[in-house]
Amino acid sequence: MGEKRPRSFYLLAAFFTAYVLFLYGPMFAIYILSFQGPDGGLTFPMNGVSLVWFGKVFSGSGIVDIGASFKRSLQLGLVVMALTVVLSVSAGMAFRRSFRGATFLFYVAIASLIMPSIITSLGIALEFRLLDDFIIKSGVGDWTTAMGLFTSGLGAHLTWTLPFGLLIMFAIFNRFDSRLEEAARDLGATPWQTFRHVVLPIILPSVVGIGLFGFTLSWDELARSSQTIGSVNTLPLDLQGLTTTVTKPDIYALGTLTSAVSFLVIFLALLVILVLQARQRRHGSDAGKGMV
């Protein structure tokens, strides 16, 4: 490995560094600007350093009720995360044997992933609207709407997170040694025991990854939520609304807070994955090392 790196390496490394700067630079700009002093505006330079704008976000003055949509987004994200993990893992297990409609389900999942979000969103909105009309016509008195955070909103988010979960499960099981399961079976384990004590511990780090995707994708999801969430807003929707009206750095403060939640979740997930992997190594298991 000691050979000299070619010149192209340095060019490409420089390009890569530029790309990373391009990715992170603007984000850090608003993180810094959110600590703008009370007289500061939307751009540099900083007029002193303060936490004024964070205070504004928490006290809710001037902006819509951020606290409420923050909580809603968090709840929805957690529910989406749990469902994504459970459904993806079970579907991933199912896909290891071919079953009726497997190919169809696969293509539907892919289609759901690449379908322009606005179309999915519109479709779900229409579906619930028609359902409402139907219920009202069939004589339920004071029915308002079935549309809401945990009906249409949840569904819309799942059409976005599940394909990711499924693809990750495929990637896992492509590298999974099924002889381990056979061994467990031969030793007399029930299917549930095999799953619980053999399969799950091996795939657990990746399952945490699926959970991470489930939460972050839902937490930041905007286009699909736009028509399906009903009368209340999630955090990204509020943020989008604010971009046209707010001219003070409190929007940056809100952005910093939202990102902080994302980073916290990412950090926790990565930490859990590292701990799990370290434990696997300690127990001398050769699983997950990609042996085939």
Added chain:
Amino acid sequence: MMLVFALFFLLPLLFVTIVSAWDYNEYEMIPAFSLRGYSDTFEGCIADLPNLCTILKTYLKTLKLCLLTWVLTLLIGFTVAYFLAFHVRSKTWQIVLTLLCTIPFWTSNVIRMIAWIPLLGRNGLVNRGLEGAGLIHQPVEWLLFSEFSVVLALVHLFTFFMVVPIFNSMIRIDKRLIEAAYDAGATGWQTLVNIVIPLAKPGIVIGSIFVITIVMGDFVTIGVMGGQQIASAGKIIEARLNALQFPAAAANAVILLGITILIISALTRIVDVRKEL
């Protein structure tokens, strides 16, 4: 899983198609067959024929934005993936650098869009820098809320979708092939064109599908970064929805869907997606 997709994906699509052929008035949809959704969309197209009507102009603009974004994300994505796959040698570094590219993807898109405002705005860093350097005397206006900023933001947001599939194809390329080409006297450029690009083609196609479908349907980025001034296919649907003209919105969705499917099927001719996972 099937149930979720049936309820929240297949059924909605079906309704979009059905409703697109319904009649409507100012405030509600009427379940009777009518092509008004479609005819309204193309209103005036035949009348001012030598000139393009609004809807065609809008679609052309969307295609233009889409093409620009596609070319840029492909170039940047390919270069980044190439660096990660062939020049980063240790596995740990590969993982660390890939994570570095992935983390922004896990944070909010809206925030990543807002983040450009302090840089590109009238008093933003770029303008100040240029003024300071004496290159310009008035702030450049087209940096923010323009097609430029839209494409910039789109590239910023979605290059990731190019990097991952291309990287995935590249690390599966047998390094011995490249050594063989080198031994046979190929230059770096020849190796790239004749070996790496053909073998990375599946990744390129998958990445392209992602980027193109996202940009075609996008209305959020174009809305925020275009200052709600630039029309696009997705924006039309959103505008129709805000006016509660559901059949018209659905008709537009069907048209958009048709175009997207056309593009995808053209791309999948080149590669079998399922085989590549």
